[in-house]
Amino acid sequence: xxxxxxxxxxxxxxxxxxxxxxxxxxxxxxxxxxxxxxxxxxxxxxxxxxxxxxxxxxxxxxxxxxxxxxxxxxxxxxxxxxxxxxxxxxxxxxxxxxxxxxxxxxxxxxxxxxxxxxxxxxxxxxxxxxxxxxxxxxxxxxxxxxxxxxxxxxxxxxxxxxxxxxxxxxxxxxxxxxxxxxxxxxxxxxxxxxxxxxxxxxxxxxxxxxxxxxxxxxxxxxxxxxxxxxxxxxxxxxxxxxxxxxxxxxxxxxxxxxxxxxxxxxxxxxxxxxxxxxxxxxxxxxxxxxxxxxxxxxxxxxxxxxxxxxxxxxxxxxxxxxxxxxxxxxxxxxxxxxxxxxxxxxxxxxxxxxxxxxxxxxxxxxxxxxxxxxxxxxxxxxxxxxxxxxxxxxxxxxxxxxxxxxxxxxxxxxxxxxxxxxxx
Ligand SMILES: *[C@@H]1O[C@H](CO)[C@@H](O)[C@H](O)[C@H]1NC(C)=O
Ligand SMILES: *[C@@H]1O[C@H](CO)[C@@H](O)[C@H](O)[C@H]1NC(C)=O
Ligand SMILES: *[C@@H]1O[C@H](CO)[C@@H](O)[C@H](O)[C@H]1NC(C)=O
Ligand SMILES: *[C@@H]1O[C@H](CO)[C@@H](O)[C@H](O)[C@H]1NC(C)=O
Ligand SMILES: *[C@@H]1O[C@H](CO)[C@@H](O)[C@H](O)[C@H]1NC(C)=O
Ligand SMILES: *[C@@H]1O[C@H](CO)[C@@H](O)[C@H](O)[C@H]1NC(C)=O
Ligand SMILES: *[C@@H]1O[C@H](CO)[C@@H](O)[C@H](O)[C@H]1NC(C)=O
Numbered sequence: 012x013x014x015x016x017x018x019x020x021x022x023x024x025x026x027x028x029x030x031x032x033x034x035x036x037x038x039x040x041x042x043x044x045x046x047x048x049x050x051x052x053x054x055x056x057x058x059x060x061x062x063x064x065x066x067x068x069x070x071x072x073x074x075x076x077x078x079x080x081x082x083x084x085x086x087x088x089x090x091x092x093x094x095x096x097x098x099x100x101x102x103x104x105x106x107x108x109x110x111x112x113x114x115x116x117x118x119x120x121x122x123x124x125x126x127x128x129x130x131x132x133x134x135x136x137x138x139x140x141x142x143x144x145x146x147x148x149x150x151x152x153x154x155x156x157x158x159x160x161x162x163x164x165x166x167x168x169x170x171x172x173x174x175x176x177x178x179x180x181x182x183x184x185x186x187x188x189x190x191x192x193x194x195x196x197x198x199x200x201x202x203x204x205x206x207x208x209x210x211x212x213x214x215x216x217x218x219x220x221x222x223x224x225x226x227x228x229x230x231x232x233x234x235x236x237x238x239x240x241x242x243x244x245x246x247x248x249x250x251x252x253x254x255x256x257x258x259x260x261x262x263x264x265x266x267x268x269x270x271x272x273x274x275x276x277x278x279x280x281x282x283x284x285x286x287x288x289x290x291x292x293x294x295x296x297x298x299x300x301x302x303x304x305x306x307x308x309x310x311x312x313x314x315x316x317x318x319x320x321x322x323x324x325x326x327x328x329x330x331x332x333x334x335x336x337x338x339x340x341x342x343x344x345x346x347x348x349x350x351x352x353x354x355x356x357x358x359x360x361x362x363x364x365x366x367x368x369x370x371x372x373x374x375x376x377x378x379x380x381x382x383x384x385x386x387x388x389x390x391x392x393x394x395x396x397x398x399x400x401x402x403x404x405x406x407x408x409x410x411x412x413x414x415x416x417x418x419x420x421x422x423x424x425x426x427x428x429x430x431x432x433x434x435x
Contacts, residue, residue, distance in 0.1 A: 032056075035119060035133025043138050043217035048109045050117055050133055052102040063120040064104050066091045070118060070130065076104070111137050111168075138217040139168045146211050146225040153201045154310050155231035160188075160198040164211035164222070175210040175221070203229045203267065232266030233305040236314035239263055249319045252297075254328070254350065258290040262303035264314060270305035290320065295353045298322055322353075331413060331427040338403055339432045346411060346427060348396035354418045359383070360390070360398045361412040365424050369412075371398070403431050 032054035042048045050064075059081055067074025075089025079098035086098050093113070097105045102121070106113055117133045144166035153160060164172050172193035174181040181196075188197045198205060208224035239261040240250055252258055262272055263286075274281040274288050277299040281288070290297050298321055306313035329350045338344040351358075356376055361369040362385045370383030371390050380392040389401040396415070400407060408431040414424045 033119060033121070033129060033131025035117060035131050037133070037135050041136070041138060041216040042109055043140055044109060044111055045140070046109055046137075048106045048113075048135065048137075049099070050104040050106070050119075050135065052119055052131065054131070055102055055121060057123045059102075059121050059123050060126075061122045062098055062102050063089075063122075064096070064098060065089075065118040065120065066113070066115060067118070068116045070120060074118075106135075109135075109137050111139050113137050138215045139170075141166065141168050141170055141213045141215060141218045141220045143220045144172075144211050144213045144222045146209055146222050148225055148227070151225060152228045152230065152309070155203050155229050156200045157310075158201055160196065160201040160205060160227065162196040162209055162211075162225070162227075164194045164196075164213070166194075166211075166213045166220075168213065168215075170213035170215045173212050173214070175212065176205075177207045178210075201229055203231045205229060206267075228267070230267050230307065230309035232310065233264035233270045233307050233312065233314045234266065236262065236264040236303065236305045236316045238301065238303055238316045238318045240318075248317075249321060251321050251323045252290070252293045253323050254294065255292050257292060258320070260288045260290070260301055260303070260318065260320075262286050262288075262305060262316065264305045266305065266307050268307070268309060270307045270313075273304040273306070275302040275304065276300070293320075293322060295322060295350070298353060329413075329415070329423060329425050331411075331425060333427065333429055337430055337432050340403055340405060340434050342403055343399060343401045344403060344429065346398040346400070346413075346429070348413060351396045352415055352417045352421070352423070355396070356416050356418045356420075358396055358413060358415045360392065361385070361414070363410050363412065364426075365412045365414045371411075400429075405431055405433065407431055 034053045035050050038049045038051050039046065061081060062079045064076040065071070065074040066076050072090065074091050076091045076096050077089055077098050078087045079085070081100065084100065095107045095109070099105060102119060104117065114135055114137045117135055119131045121129050144164050147163045147165050149161060150158065174196060176182065189195065206227050206229035208226050210222050210224045212219060212221040241259050250258065264270060272284055272286050274283045288301065300317055300319050302315055302317040304313055304315045329348065332347050332349065334345045334347050335342070357374060359373040360371045362371050363369040367384065369385050371385050372380045372382050372392050374380045374392050374394070378394060391399045396413065398411065408429055410426050410428055412424055412426040414422065416422050
């Protein structure tokens, strides 16, 4: 009873060990293509007659690599022999210069003297020496927030993929857009921070290879368009400028690429395509609103900024200059006026002090002028305050007074002494 039980146990133990313990392990464990590999066998028991090696998932004759007779050492190649395999006396299988196509399931089938067969399974994975991958992009110049970044890591071999951005492992924020196999990088509404050099790297346990960088440009802006004044970085709505001084206005913005510039003065476009505008000599004629329009040729977006430039109040000094300076008898003279108030309502010219009997003429708000009591028929006036006196005679020499009244009711008077040279 005890003996019978014992022998049953022994039998079943033998059966289990033979069936379960044939193990097949490749050496080296992670072979590269070209290596000499041995599929080493462990756990063979009993006196064996022959080995059959199969390269395939099932015991099928078409997968038979070779049969080996242990007593004679004879090896008979099967249909699946590739010319590189050799069975070892210990049951192992040598494969010389292994190729990726040697990857797969291997089965060893043994035959013992009782003509019983046992099988063991193993798996061989041959890793390729990876060729350099290439990053493919259908567009390397993208518009921020509008375009989709789409990069593909192209490599003919199966391998793990990782990405590099400007030489560093890709930040997680961008990695989120990876396809499951890691080969495609997608980012909708690409951002400017994502412009740079992208590389992909393929790797397996035996090799690693990184692509050449591909440069991605992301166009954006213009943003924060502003007008800066000369050397100062002060921006303001109004710039006060002294008479006859110069000023450079700079248009700045955040934009890629550099925007195209256009300047507008009091609603009128100026012929200036530069990022700056020079006011070389400030006069009342340069007073007004300067607008810079920055347009990005790639994003087709534009932005603008404006400043108002004004003459400093203290600097407005009115002067009267006769042209020519010393006219001859019989000649015409123009009493030209510089620095007259910009917001002029009306003015009047007097022959002598500013009193009504002396009034030569007045310029009306309509732009017309009307003659005064002292008008001789030879005087005319212009919108710029100038007084023209034609065909001078000697009695025209002497004092002339200009009186200006602004829209705010501010009155100013200024006189000039006209000299008339005699003929002779
Ligand atoms: C593989 O074995 C052959 C023959 O022994 C030898 O010539 C060759 O150098 C070996 N190759 C490698 C990669 O070890
Ligand atoms: C780039 O290619 C991908 C896949 O072929 C496509 O889905 C995407 O629309 C393409 N993008 C552009 C801008 O052509
Ligand atoms: C990418 O940019 C880098 C640095 O600006 C430059 O050296 C490299 O030549 C560029 N590569 C290509 C393919 O344009
Ligand atoms: C303006 O300045 C220049 C140089 O400083 C000077 O030569 C010129 O006379 C000035 N003009 C007026 C109208 O003040
Ligand atoms: C404006 O002035 C600067 C410096 O004086 C000069 O370099 C630049 O060429 C000028 N620009 C224009 C448009 O005249
Ligand atoms: C004033 O206007 C008249 C007529 O348009 C012109 O002849 C004269 O040169 C102007 N004077 C000044 C100082 O602008
Ligand atoms: C000069 O002109 C005034 C006004 O037209 C006239 O009354 C006067 O006779 C003229 N004098 C001479 C010398 O022509």
